[in-house]
Amino acid sequence: MSDTAPTSDLSARVKTGFPLAAGIAILLFTPAFVVGLAVIVVAFIGAQELTTMLSAKGSKSDSTVVILPEWLLPGAAVLMGLGALAGESGLYAALLICALGWIFFELVFTPKSELAKLSSLGFGLFGMVWAVWSVLHITLIKTLPEGTALLFYLLLVISFSDIFAYFGGKKFGKSLLAPSISPKKTWEGSFFGVVGGGIVGAVFGELTMSMFWLYGLVLAMLLAVVGQLGDLVESKIKRLCNVKDSGTLLPGHGGILDRIDGHMLAAPVFYYLLQLG
Secondary structure: OOOOOOHHHHHHHHHHHHHHHHHHHHHHOOOHHHHHHHHHHHHHHHHHHHHHHHOOOOOOOOOOOOOOOOOHHHHHHHHHHHHHHOOHHHHHHHHHHHHHHHHHHHHHHOOOOOHHHHHHHHHHHHHHHHHHHOOOHHHHHHOOOOHHHHHHHHHHHHHHHHHHHHHHHHHHOOOEEEOOOEEEEEHHHHHHHHHHHHHHHHHHHHHHOOOOHHHHHHHHHHHHHHHHHHHHHHHHHHHHHOOOOOOOOEOOOEOHHHHHHHHHHHHHHHHHHHHHO
């Protein structure tokens, strides 16, 4: 999320954000199977958005360079999403099947005779991990003891980190964080985002999960940092693809990837930290 944005954009964000947040909050209380199906839908749409961006459709040059087949990442999202419903081992098995299948298809069935022309191989594997495998950890988190509360913790930390970063950057932002990637983000905004997200995590963890406040604070600050890195990764991809947003599904927010970019890297980090105890 940018540290600064026009008032009209902010108004559109709010109008879309409140109903979206309410819908997600209700969804989190449903059984893990239902949440898993919803995550498959999110991963499917995100995979489509990434495929479109990489194909350079609608870019500034108006050129169309097809890098990945349209079926690859959405198909992987469905297969890996179904695997995630069976647990962590199912997700990894599905990822392995998708990755090996894509490698075999790319090396054997595509008419490419030079190593340099196999860039699509790397983009496909990257997409499977970044846009699909990562977000499907939300399904795995839901299946954990206190999974609903843990998902609320993750979503609140990343969301409030974005909010604090926005207003902190708008008020105090002076030093650009990554001008070549996202020229509106500042170190000051990032600081407020990490601290704000940490406080939200500490309070929520203490009140709802008997999580010691200091542990909740440190964990939330770490997730806020990872969430900001995820935001920068998506911003870099959009810059490379010459697009402003990953899609147009969510007015004021852009596409699905624009809305979940921070959660995508934070979800697997959160899950495996919880596994470590």
